[in-house]
Amino acid sequence: MNFSFLNISGHHFPHVLRLGGIGLLTGIINGLLGIGGGTILIPALTFLLQKEQHTAHGTSLAIILPTAMVSTFVYQANNHIDWPLAFKIALSGMIGGYLGANLMEHIPAASLKKLFGIFMAIAGLRMVF
């Protein structure tokens, strides 16, 4: 087992601080809003740290998994999780995720993204007002 990744002294100290700061922001979004945080992390990894798309996705998920577990624990401690519902969503969500990933090549993702962007903004407005 190689533990060399634990040696963060290989980074310049300000760089480590910057990474910690990006992590902190991702964690706050994750805990406060209950969504992954990949929306912050993936652009940060690709644009700020020049990581390739597949490394950015893998690394981002590896960070968000323990983060979401901590948030889930706090929500559970406050009785804010409906577990039977979460189970149904997770099960159907996995099937959906598999379908979505395979549909990728057959669907004009850009126009769909635009459509759901508008959809999100409208849902957001309804939540604010």
Added chain:
Amino acid sequence: MLAYIIGLLTGILSGLAIGGGTLLVPALVFLMHLPQQTAQGVCLASFVPTAFVAVLTHFRQNNVDLKLALPLTIGALGGALLGSVLANHVDAALLKKLFGLFLIGMGIYEYSCSLPKKYLGN
């Protein structure tokens, strides 16, 4: 049945990389009439098993940069504690407004990201 349909549809959007998780919370609030905090809790809890499988796959394909992930994860765990304690202690109506603001921002981001590069200044 409605829960399975919501899970399936937001799952498909996640698979297409169109922010399915972000839409799961408003779907649970508007269609299943969940309180804001519970909708967020369900979203987090349902994310964990899916993410677990995905991380294993990425790890096997060497797509995880552990050296980079470590300081980011330390920050993220602290942020998660801070954010989730805050979320569970604010008024549901306020949290819903906050989520709404984030959603508007995300919507604009998704929309502008899908525009051809010539509209984005560079």
